[in-house]
Every structure is written in C-alpha cells, then in structure tokens.
C-alpha cells in the first residue's frame with residue numbers, strides 16, 4: 001500500500017475545506033405545479049458539515065486571516081442557532097482556532113453534539129429570546145474580552161460575498177435562465193449575494209425571501225417584522241417576502257339535480273374576501289359558474305365554503321348573507337377534520353336568518 005496521500009480529483013478532496021461548495025442541483029418534478037414550471041433545488045446539505053454555512057464560515061475565516069484580524073491560534077466566538085457554529089467549529093479545528101458558540105438553549109441536542117464533536121465550547125443563551133438573544137450575549141462577551149475574534153455573520157461582508165462569488169455563479173453555470181430565486185432568510189447573506197449575482201446576469205430575475213411568521217421559531221431563519229434587519233441584508237435585491245399565512249376560507253358551487261338533492265359536480269371559486277374568517281364567491285366566478293351549470297342543464301344544488309377556525313355550522317355572518325333559500329349550504333371545518341372527521345362536513349338550509357341542518361350522504 002502506498003503511503004502517499006490520495007490525489008485530489010473530481011470526487012476526492014485533499015481535506016474537508018476543499019470539499020465546500022459545488023453542491024449538486026436537482027430538479028423537483030413532482031413539486032412543480034405544471035410542466036411549464038421547473039423547480040431546481042441546490043442541495044446545500046451536501047457541504048461537509050451539512051449546511052450552506054460552510055461557505056460563509058470558510059470565507060469569513062479566510063478574510064479575517066488575510067486582513068490580520070484573526071491571528072494564528074486566536075479563539076473565535078460567534079452567535080449561531082447551530083449551523084454557522086458547527087461550520088466554524090469544523091474549520092476552526094482544521095486551522096487551529098478554538099471556537100466558542102453562543103447557542104439558544106432550545107436548539108436540538110443533535111446540533112450541540114456536533115458542536116462538541118468538533119471541539120467547540122457552547123455558551124447557552126435563553127431559547128425564548130431566539131437568535132436575537134444569542135446575538136446580544138455574544139456581543140457582550142466579545143466587548144468584554146478583546147482576545148476573542150467574532151466573525152459576526154450578520155454584519156460581515158465576506159458572508160454575502162461567498163454567495164455572490166460562489167453559490168450564485170454555481171447556479172448560473174447549471175441554469176442559465178433563472179426566473180425566480182427563493183431562499184430562507186437568516187442573515188440574508190444567501191439572498192443578498194446570490195440575488196446580486198443573478199440580477200447582474202438577468203435583471204428580471206425575482207428574488208424571494210422565505211420568512212417564518214413573527215415569533216415562530218424556525219432554526220436559522222428570521223422574520224424581518226421582529227425588528228432586527230441584519231446589516232449584510234441588501235433589501236434592494238428582495239422582490240418579495242414569502243411568509244407563511246393562515247389559510248383563507250375556500251368556497252365554490254355544487255351542481256346536480258335539485259329534484260333529488262344530488263350534487264355531482266364541484267366548481268371551485270375564488271374567495272373575493274381573501275379572509276380566514278369570511279367568504280364571498282368572487283362575482284366573476286359566480287357568473288362564469290352559473291352559466292356553466294345552465295349550459296350543462298343542471299341546477300345549482302349547494303354553496304360550499306370552509307371554516308378555518310370554527311365548526312361546520314353557519315356563523316351569524318353566513319346566516320345574514322345567505323342569498324339562495326332553495327340551495328343547500330355545505331360547510332367544511334378544518335378544525336374538526338382531525339379530531340371529529342364525521343362532524344367536519346355538514347349541510348344546511350338557511351332562510352329568514354335561520355339555519356336548519358339537513359342530512360348529508362357522501363358517496
């Protein structure tokens with residue numbers, strides 16, 4: 001057996017740092033809403049410590065060493081919900097820098113184990129304060145000890161630059177025409193760096209930030225509505241914020257035969273109120289569907305809508321606004337769906353402001 005180190009090649013790297021980046025891209029056909037839409041994901045989990053953060057941890061350390069801001073053997077301190085800390089710990093252990101990570105105490109045990117595996121010291125911050133609490137504590141610790149070097153991913157330009165010079169060009173090398181780029185927003189480094197590169201190549205590319213709802217704890221991601229805007233986030237590249245929302249009430253009409261009370265066709269309609277608490281069938285849809293029902297020689301049998309928060313019972317608003325005394329009102333309750341599915345779909349007649357339940361059979 002030869003004692004020579006293995007030669008670097010396409011799939012073999014001299015060390016873990018050399019294996020950072022150039023992650024695979026994969027088309028997600030089953031997630032595409034139509035054959036005209038192509039969704040391509042970049043598998044950042046294929047980086048050596050398991051996340052996109054290897055890119056920026058490496059870039060920030062290299063930048064600081066080159067500037068002399070990080071001396072050989074100097075200790076690195078960073079607030080992190082996990083991934084940046086794990087990446088810094090991996091690279092620090094390879095380059096001879098001890099690493100301390102301020103980690104919210106509700107982070108998963110698996111992350112803490114990985115940090116310890118790479119030799120990092122963990123300093124806990126209150127989980128309820130999320131990543132903002134970890135940032136505050138790390139800033140206090142760094143201010144009190146000038147021997148510590150804090151890369152501070154939220155304010156370090158090497159973070160977005162790693163994406164502008166690495167992730168962005170890798171994407172363009174595989175996909176020349178990008179209509180939209182979607183990424184989670186943590187520090188905003190990925191969105192700012194990749195977004196800048198993509199817009200330079202094709203200015204019409206839309207850049208969309210995926211953000212949790214305010215107060216929702218998604219490790220690594222943040223809502224800008226909570227008030228902290230990371231200095232590295234270049235808001236001018238963001239076109240849209242994709243935020244999780246409560247469902248709005250769905251509605252539609254059912255057609256069939258009024259004589260025997262049998263509905264055979266469902267026509268979904270838009271909710272013109274776009275509200276989780278109210279519905280009104282969009283007027284354009286109402287005209288279009290009414291004509292379609294007439295053309296098919298059928299009757300309007302039922303008006304359907306969902307309740308996102310309450311049982312499948314007409315609300316005072318439903319009773320007041322009901323316009324079709326001859327039709328049935330079919331209600332679905334999203335809250336009852338899991339616990340009492342037999343109560344989740346109920347039929348009613350509504351006239352004179354009163355509602356009367358009618359038996360419903362679903363075949």
Ligand SMILES: Cc1ncc(COP(=O)(O)O)c(C=O)c1O
Nearest residue numbers: 083184185186187188189190220
């Ligand atoms: C897995 C993962 N994806 C995305 C992000 C957010 O990326 P960025 O900080 O570049 O906005 C994070 C941040 O911690 C992360 O851990």
